[in-house]
Amino acid sequence: MIDLTSSLEMAGLRRLGIPVRRVTFLLISSLVAAASVSAETPSNVSPQAVLHLTNGDYITGSLTPSANPETFGWLSPVFTQPLAFELAGVQSIHFPMPDKLPTHAGDYCVTRTGSDVLFGSLVGMDPQSVVLDVNHLGRVTIDRSTVLRLFRIKGNAELFFVGPNGLNGWKASGAEEGWREDAGSLVAEKAGATLYRDFGMPSLARIEFELSWSSQPSFEFAIGVNDEARTVMRAFSFEAWENDIIVKREGEKLADIASLQSNIGKSGRIHFQAFLDQQNGRLLVYSSEGKDLGELNVPLADPKTYGGLQLTNRSGNIRLESLRISRWNGDLPLQVANDQSRIHFRDGKIVYGSIASFDAAAREFIVGEGADATRIPEDQIQDVFLSQAEEVPPPPLRVAFFEGHKLSGSLIDTSEGKIRLKVPGIQEIVTVPTEQLQSLFAVAPQTEQTGTQDSAHPRGRLEAKGTRLHGSLVDTPENTSQPLVWLANRSNTPVPLKPGLSARIVYREPPPSVASETIEMQQQVAQARLRARRGGGLVGQIQSLFTDGEPGNKKKKSSRTSEAVLHLRTGDKLPCKMVNVDEKGVLLESDVSEIKFVPNEEVQALELIPDAPATQIQSLKRQRLLTLPRMQRDNPPTHLIRSVDGDYLRGRLISLDAEQLQIELRLDPKIIRRDRIVRILWLHPDSAEDGDDPKAQESAAEVNAEEGYIQALQNDGNRLTFTPEKLSGEILTGRSAVLGTCRVNLQQVDQILSGDAVKLAAAGLPFHDWKLKPAAEPLAPSEGSEESGEGQDSSLVGKPAPDINLNMLDGTKFKLADHKQKVVVLDFWASWCGPCLQVMPQIDKVAHEFADQGVELFAVNLEESPDKIKGALERLKLSTTVVMDSNGRIAERYGATSIPQTVIIDREGNVARVFVGGGARFDERLRSALTAVLAGEAPKSPAAAE
Incomplete structure (x- = not known):
């Protein structure tokens, strides 16, 4: 044991050249870092397949029939006809995820050279071949020299999981879109990307996993955790440290570490078997061939069993190639001669020998020949290892199924809903239903430019929903109704764009435009001084x-x-x-x-x-x-x-x-x-906001918005919207419902927008957000309603009254500041408000009663014409002084969202009472309030009033 309070830090041991295979040490808190775990579900499921090209482009759609083994036919909602992409330019195709993932069908999982995997029922085996009945593929005859291992899954109650089988069921967090599916593997290329899943593992579990990387790795693979960060802190964790793979655990008082593999390099892989005992804090690690690599013993004070795993990419990239979780009986694994054929029994026993054949009728494996032959019932078997096969160069394509199959081969052709492959080591042509495919991956895609490159037309980038394709618009063919035709990189076939498509073609990213009016700009000094002089x-x-x-009158002309x-x-x-x-x-x-x-x-x-x-x-x-x-x-x-x-x-x-x-x-x-x-x-x-003018549908802009219109953003800042008619060389011509014939040179165009993208762009342009908004309608309480309380509930009570400077009905000015030392009553009203007209005579009567005590009444009308105001006063037979709030600004300052509203302002200019509503006996409440205000009674705070 090493006491780290007086010795070397764990992370520095190998840097100092100390030859330590395993170090156990007392834990210090400074080495503990909590991992961050989230329960977000990846949102990468698409309703259509997505084809990715080697240049980084992608396009949604579906495979179409193609008899050419060098091309993929692809039908996209962006185009009216299928495209043809050269196989050399395709990186991968990811197919839409089904609502529910299928389970593994069959008795066995068979692994082959090149990381191929098949699940199926074992039909037969002889010295030359292994025959499987595979769901959706039928009978498959496999050259035995390519088979590495048969793992029995049917009737294996100890088996919990075989995968990874895509992202469905996993929880991704950390870096946005940090994890993706790739030919059946799970890949992270962004720092901080974390993947978690709870498998319901028992306390004794066997975890076999394979990880790979193509740049300097830095990862953490924690086993026996839940979705809380504290369990990751205390878990057994496989990690990449500089050029080594280690496994460690940090308990409350003790910690342990073991070096598993050195000189891992910037590109490589590991394949380990971990035997986990959570209750006793014990972990044994073996290679895939059964070689003992290390053991950790770090018990916890309060051990618990957690059923999950968490994989975090710290930097570089990491790929989870395979994962198998099963129950462990607690016995130490036996040493294995991994260069020999053998059978592993479910009870841990191992039998070596030549595995001659499989008797499908008796469901028995035959080991040895002649009189020395031994028959072993398959229900006693866990694994069958055949002789080590030589690795061969991988074929150009690799396909992954939702059921977990992985196959590598060469494309023969595609037909309706099917792909045909020639798979090395399989006698039959493999016909793959595309609805069963999870992904298709080019094993060694070309990175150089492929496909016809059009040099006669400006090159750009087409962007639409689910699509990014570099290429160029080409000349409009004769006798066609589709004037815009796109020739994509990695494709030999120009295809017409669908009319009305919401998209943009980018030739150059224009510089960011500066709005002509912005509240952020600081150019106010001269303007403020000018206004101060004017008044x-x-x-x-x-x-x-x-x-x-x-x-x-003649004025001086502008220069x-x-x-x-x-x-x-x-x-x-x-x-x-x-x-x-x-x-x-x-x-x-x-x-x-x-x-x-x-x-x-x-x-x-x-x-x-x-x-x-x-x-x-x-x-x-x-x-x-x-x-x-x-x-x-x-x-x-x-x-x-x-x-x-x-x-x-x-x-x-x-x-x-x-x-x-x-x-x-x-x-x-x-x-x-x-x-x-x-x-x-x-x-x-x-x-106008909330506008309902029927003329809106009659403008030429609406006519111009028919299917097929585009907008050309030119590099001089000008824009033209028109329906294209023909492209010839660099010149695109068309017609606008507003501007007539239009003609643009693509060499002078930064972007072309089409469909809804034009409307969206217009909405963000300067001046397009200057729209009239009708003033808010004040609410009117129902007829005869009475408001309880003493008028002290408003937040305005006790505060200085907002200033008023308005015209009155007689044409003179009303300024609230001119009425200091008076008690002012403001009655907010409108002629269309029934409760207002009911309460106005009461307010007028009470105001006259207190007129000799310095009370003044002003009826503040909301946004009505003088004629309507005069008509209402004549009907009520009132001569009340009316102040005209023509745009509703004063009502807004006084919070008059419901009318009638009556405000009493005291002699100091503070709001003393605010009444909303009225009723048949409002005069009594107003009279009582005015008496209190004149007596100098301070208003209660809103809290006290409650």
Whole structure:
């Protein structure tokens, strides 16, 4: 024993050259690291098969018939016809996982050279062959020289698991998508990828496993654990340390370590048998041939039996090739002469000798010949080892079944739902149903470019759901209705893209675009100073922001020469040499389109100074600009105008010419110099949030969205959306419902979008998220409802009243700050609210009773026109002073989401009471509240009121 408090650390022993096969030491807490375990299920199950190419591309779909053994036919939902991929360019095919994995069928598991595995019923065996009846494959005659081992599984109550059989049933965690299936093995290539499964192992278990790697390995394989990290800390763990494979265990007071294999290299594999005794804290490790490699004895104070295993990839890569778990009787395994044929009995006994044959009728193995022959009933047998076979170069393909079969061979052909293989060492042609396949893997795929490479057309990358394919668009064939035809790398066959496909073709990744308006940008100093000098509200600032004038007044012409840029609702962006606007649409001249007019319903924005510096707009201001008051819903604003100073104006654009813009602001026309305008945004009623304008379906953008339309993103930043008609060389032509004939050079295109990808891209473009939102409708309590309480439940009570600066019905201004030393009553109401009209006369009566004590009443109307307000007051025969909250901002500040709401503000300007609702006897509650407020009684806190 080594006391580590006064000696060397375990991890440094071999670095110092100490020849230690096994070291037992006292545990110190600094060497304990808890592993992180999660119970996430891998989400790699696809409803279709996925074909992976050697260049990293992939495509979902299904195999199609092909008589050429050098190609795979592949039908994808992305294309209208099957593709043909050269076998040399295919890396793997992963088939969709069934709802329930099949179990191993048959009596035996047979392992062959090249890591082939077959499960089936043993039909016969002689000196030349082994015959199996394999589920879904039929009778298979195997050259005996390729058979390594027969393991009996039927009637073997000691057997718990044979696999790994794909990811189904395992729990992956750590690195995202860290584990994948590959030809029946489980592979991790990302650091931190962890795999766990509970097999229900007994306390005495035999675990036979095979791991391999192709780069410097660093892994941890813990046995006898559950899904809690603390059990991994105390488990027996196989690990790769630098160039050695070790096994260790760290208990509460003791720890033990054994070196199992040295000089493992950057590429290699291990095949071990572990005999585990969890209750006694004992582990014996043997090679696959039965050689004793090491033993650990580290009992725990409170031993428990856990039935799971956990494999973690720390760096490099790791592959779980095979795993077999069975019950162990506790006896020490016998030493094995692994170069001889032998039979292992279930009771641990071993019989050596030439295994002559198998009597299928008697279900007995015959060992020896003639008078010396011995018959052994198969129900006594666990393993049959034949003579060691020579390894041969692997065939080009390897297939893995959901049932656990693994076969390597050469492709003959594919037909409907089947693959035919020629497997070395098997007499019959193996016909494999694709519905039974888990994966197909190229054993030695080529990495160089294969397939026809088209050099006459720009090369790009096609991306769609479940698909990434490098290649190029090629010339449109004559007499075809599909103008876009794709020739993929690793394929010799150009195929048409499916119309309406949501996809993109990337020729160059464009630089990230910067939105013209962003609240993150810090360009506020000059703008703040300018506003401080101007003062006043937005409408009142028009004279200083813009230079107003009467129609016909001549202004100094702008010296700017940059083109304007027109943005369409489809996402199109095109430069314009001359732009005028009237009430019907935009008149323009552009080099990229023959069209001279675009109707207003298709326009998203017009940039008159495209290179103007971006400015920040506060989120609250933006929200106000895009909030549509109730009173304006019948006549909403149609445009937002941004000035060179960064301010915005909202109204109805009447016209724009080379000199000036005419806009209607609340029925009042204004004239603004054109050179003071950066951009104009169109506010469409059909794009408004919660909008239901039936005209939305009538726009040309909807017509343009028919199947087959695309959008070309050019490297100058312009975009064109059109239905393609023909590609010839580098020139793609088509027609737009908005812009007419379009023509783009693919050498000048960064990306081509199609289908829903166009809509998704447009939604993220600058200006496309500027949409009107109707102001929230205040809720009205039911008729006759009465609110209990004393009006002190609101969070506003006891706090300074939010400021108010609004117009009144008579045209004068109301400022709450002008009414200090008064008790102010605010009655939030609307003419469409029945309870409001019921309670208003009561509020008016009580306010008059207290008028000589300094109580003032103001009825705050929510977003209604003066005519509706006057009509309601006439019906009620009231002369109450009305304040007009035209856009609902004041109601929002006072939390008036339900009306009627009555607010009492004391002489210090603090909110004293808030009542929501009313009722027939509301006057009594209001009278009592005003008496208390006038007497100076402090309001209770909301908590006290409860």
